[in-house]
Amino acid sequence: MDTTQEVEEILHSIKDGDELARERLIKYYKPYILxxxxxxxxxxxSWSDEEASISLLAFNKAIDTYKDDQDRTFTSYAYLIIKRDLVDFFKKENQRHHLSLDVEGGDVISREEYSIGFYEGSERKRDLVDEIMDLNEQLTKYGVVFEELEDYSPKHKKTRQSLLEAATFFVQKEELVKELFVKKKLPISKLVKETSYKYKTLEKHRKYLVTIILIKLHPEWVQLQGFLKPSNEKGGS
Amino acid sequence: MKKEIVGTVVKVTDDEIVLMTKEGTFKNVVRPDNEFPLIGQSYVAYSTKSSVSWMKYVSVAVILMFSIMLYSIFSSEHQDPAYLVAIDVNPSIELELNEDFEVIRMIGNNDEGETIIENLSLNRSFSEAVMTIHEELEQKGYIEEGTPFTMVTSAVSLSTEHEANLEQIERDLEEASENKQVNIDYMHGSEEDLSESSEKNISLNKYLLGKRLAEESKVNDASEVIGESVSQLLDKLKQDESNPNPNEVQSNNKKSSQVEELPNQENKQENVEKPDPEQQQDNKPEHENRDNRSSTNQATENKEEDKPSNDQNEEKSESGNAEKSKAEDRGSNVSENETQDDSHNRKNENENDKETDDKERQESSDHGEEGSNKNHEEKSNEDAGNNKDQSSDKRP
Incomplete structure (x- = not known):
């Protein structure tokens, strides 16, 4: 599920009756739905809220109704569907914490359609949300969640620079990457042996290092690569 | 001081928004109640965390400053005093010093003292404080420049371990008083003196002066000095020290001195001249004999034992009889004086006669006590005998 094309392929197979693929896709987008x-x-x-169920149902509906000839990505389409269903739900329930929108559901969607179209920008080929969902899915395998990355992030530019260099070096070494994939653990001691980086520094930023290595190993995450552009290094590898 | 954080939302939780900054690092920012950004959106947050850590530093700094202030307050005002120095010129001041001879507390014992310490500052060395006191004394007109004055000073060590350092205070005092027309009367006191003086509610200097007077038997007890000023006490002490000659003292005191005081004073003069332990012993019975006949008898027996001096006794008693013819009750004073002056000069006798004449007039109504007066006479004869012994010893 790495590229938009893949998502579209999966959507096709779901439409063809692949319920397992549907389950996988829903699981993949769960953080996004919430x-x-x-x-x-x-x-x-949270998943115990009624709004979560409505969103999940709306998302499921979006899988069925999404047409790949549309001008928008699947995630933005799913967003529109979820939002419309939630607004309908609020109207019906007449709950307090609904949006302060007096307009009809159709108007909301047209307005959102406009804003999302604006947000996407014409040049964006890939959906950033998909990339973040991808990254999130990958990180979970390595026992990393976004919330804790702040503590592992480098505070100084120099540290960040040397960590980027370490990651670049790492992805070029096949055995190191293999070990990471197999053991789901960063082989810091081997990296230290082959480089001049201090074990202590790498250990301190271990989870951050895993994150940027994963981003570097996925050159198709074009927008995320943009975040790893050091002054003297191009994004991707 | 809020710091702006710009980043792409990668996750939104109940209370936090996780941002990926454009440098590729991650930041967690607090999620405002009414905001729930979408994943992938660009988001601008104002870092509350950094301001929290900034607050942390500020609070640590404030606590540090506060504790330093507290420490300085405690170290200056609540330091244990090691010495107490009381200074009397007329302004009366007490200074408490710490172990390093720095002034940590000042007390004005009278209004004048209060005005002096107004301009004194704490935490300065003792000698500096004394120099300032000198300046203040001159400025406030308590002393005139170039006019000699006396500074009565007493120092007390408030803990036994510092007792040896009291000399340092005296040295400091003298050093600070150089080039000043000051006569420093310096005394050491003990903690008992201090507690005793505060018990009796008199100043330390007065108490110590009183103690000195008591030692020289000018007053019966140190506490008798309550009503008198320090300078009066000092005068009393000086009279004695500067005029060791009894004749001069007598002539000085001739008109002013009271009859009752005379014997005492003479005894003291004798003490100064002849520190004979035997005589001192004899002086004591004299006080007692005024009312006690039996001890007088004993004294008479003693007299008989002093046979070698008999002829002088006779000479003495002759003159004593001559006096008696004028007034029987003149008693010991006259005969005693005679004996004393026997070896010195006769001139004094005339003066004594004048005195006794005065006395006569005063005591003419007291003839009822003739008996006891006679006892005095006997006693004085005996005393005279003793004196004779000494004077005969002096002869070649």
């Missing part, structure tokens, strides 16, 4: 629900409701939504 995020959209929270965004629409302007509060944090």
């Amino acid at each position: 995020n959209v629900a929270g965004n629409v409701c302007k509060r944090y939504i």
Whole structure:
């Protein structure tokens, strides 16, 4: 599920009746579904909330109704569907914490369509949300969550620079990458042996290093590569 | 001081937004209640965390400053005093010093003292404080420049371990008083003196002066000096020290001195001249004999034992009889004086006669006590005998 094309292929197979692929796709987008629900409701939504179920159902509906000839990505389409369903739900339930929108659902969608189209920008071939979902999925395998990355992030430019260099060196070494994939653990001691980096520094930023190595190993995450552009290094490898 | 953080939202949790900054690092920022950004959106946050850590430093700094202030307050005002120095010119001041002879507390014992310490500052060395006191004394007109004055000073060590350092205070005092027309009367006191003086509610200097007077038997007890000023006490002490000759003292005191005081004073003069332990012993019975006949008898027996001096006794008693003819009750004073002056000069006798004449007039109504006066006479004869012994010893 690394590229938009792959997502579209999966969507096709789902439409052809591959329920396993549907399950996988839903599982993959779960953080996004919750995020959209929270965004629409302007509060944090957990899986025990009714809004989460409605969002999940709306997302499921989006899988079925998404047409790949549309001008928007699947995620932005899913966002529109989830939002419309939630607004309908609020209207029906007449709950307090609904959006302060007096307009009809159709109007909301047209407005959102406009804003999202604007947000996407014409040149963006890939959806950043998909890349972040990808990264999130990958990181989970290595026992890393986004919240804890702040503590592992370098505070100084020099440290960040040397960590980027270490990651660049790492992805070029096949055995190191293999070991990372197999053991799901960063072989820091081997990296230290082959480079001049201090064990202590690498250990301190271990989870951050895993993150940037994973980003570097996925050159198709074009937008995420943009975040790893050092002054003297090009994104990707 | 809020710091702006720009980043792409990668995750939104209940209370946090995880941002990936354009440098590729991650930041967690607090999620405002009414905001719930979408993943992938660009988001601008104002770092509350950095301001929290900034607050942390500030609070640490404030606590540090506060504790330093507290420490300085405690170290200056609540330091244990090691010495107490009391200074009396007329302004009366007490200074408490720490182990390093720095002034940590000042007390004005009277209004004048209060005005002096107004301009004194704490935490300065003792000698500096004394120099300032000198300046203040001159400025406030308590002393005139170039006019000699006396500074009565006593130092007390407030803990036994510092007792040896009291000399240092005296040295400091003298050093600070150089080039000043000051006569320093310096005394050491003990902690008992201090507690005793505060018990009796008199100043330390007065108490110590009183103690000195008591030692020289000018007053019966150190506490008798309550009503008198330090300078009066000092005068009393000086009279004695500067005029060791009894004749001069007598002539000085001739008109002013009271009859009752005379014997005492003479005894003291004798003490100065002849520190004979035997005589001192004899002086004691004299006080007692005024009312006690039995001890007088004993004294008479003693007299008989002093046979070698008999002829002088006779000479003495002759003159004593001559006096008696004028007034029987003149008693010991006259005969005693005679004996004393026997070896010195006769001139004094005339003066004594004048005195006794005065006395006569005063005591003419007291004839009822003739008996006891006679006892005095006997006693004085005996005393005279003793004196004779000494004077005969002096002869070649």
